[in-house]
Amino acid sequence: MSRAAIYPGTFDPLTNGHIDLIQRTLKIFDEIIIAVAPSFKKQPLFTIEERLEFIRESVSRLKGARVESFNNLLVNYAKDKNSVAILRGLRAVSDFEYELQMALMNRRLDADIETVFMMPSEEYTFLSSTLVKEVASFGGSVKGLVPDAVERALKEKFKK
Numbered sequence: 001m002s003r004a005a006i007y008p009g010t011f012d013p014l015t016n017g018h019i020d021l022i023q024r025t026l027k028i029f030d031e032i033i034i035a036v037a038p039s040f041k042k043q044p045l046f047t048i049e050e051r052l053e054f055i056r057e058s059v060s061r062l063k064g065a066r067v068e069s070f071n072n073l074l075v076n077y078a079k080d081k082n083s084v085a086i087l088r089g090l091r092a093v094s095d096f097e098y099e100l101q102m103a104l105m106n107r108r109l110d111a112d113i114e115t116v117f118m119m120p121s122e123e124y125t126f127l128s129s130t131l132v133k134e135v136a137s138f139g140g141s142v143k144g145l146v147p148d149a150v151e152r153a154l155k156e157k158f159k160k
C-alpha cells in the first residue's frame with residue numbers, strides 16, 4: 001500500500017526550506033501532497049495560482065510529489081486523499097507551541113491521522129516566507145533561499 005503525507009501551508013511563496021522538507025519526506029513516504037491554503041487572513045502577496053505554479057515547477061522532477069489547493073478542514077481533506085499523515089516543519093522552539101496545539105486539535109478531530117514533524121537543514125532553520133518577503137520588499141537579495149522563479153517574481157512584485 002502506498003503511504004501519502006499531506007503537507008499543508010500557505011506557501012506565500014515557496015522557499016528552499018519548504019523544498020528541503022518535501023525532499024526529506026519523500027524518503028519516508030511514497031507520496032507527498034503539498035496542500036496550499038488560500039489563507040485570506042494572512043493577506044497573501046501571491047495569488048493561489050501563482051503559489052501553486054511555483055511549487056508545481058519546483059517539484060516536477062521529484063517523483064511522488066504533487067500540489068493542490070484546499071479550503072476545507074485539514075483532517076477531512078487528508079482523509080479524502082487517503083493520506084496517513086500531516087507533515088509539518090519545526091524550525092525553532094518558537095514553532096513548537098503553535099504546532100503542538102494544531103497537532104492535538106487535529107488528533108482530536110481525527111485520531112487516525114498522525115502529525116509528523118521534520119527539521120530542515122540548518123541553513124534553513126531561520127527561513128520563513130514572511131522573512132523572505134520582508135527582505136525582498138526592501139530590495140535585499142534572497143538568492144539561495146528561494147527557487148529562481150520565486151526570486152524573479154519577488155523582484156517583479158516589489159519593483160518601484
Ligand SMILES: Nc1ncnc2c1ncn2[C@@H]1O[C@H](COP(=O)(O)OP(=O)(O)OP(=O)(O)O)[C@@H](O)[C@H]1O
Binds near residue numbers: 088
Ligand atoms: N525553513 C523551513 N524549514 C522547515 N519547515 C518550514 C520552513 N519554512 C516553513 N516550514 C514549515 O512549512 C509549513 C508551512 O509553512 P508556511 O506556509 O506557514 O510557511 P512559512 O515560511 O512559515 O510562512 P509564514 O511566514 O507565512 O508563516 C509549516 O509546517 C512550517 O513550519
Ligand SMILES: [Mg+2]
Binds near residue numbers: 128
Ligand atoms: Mg508559517
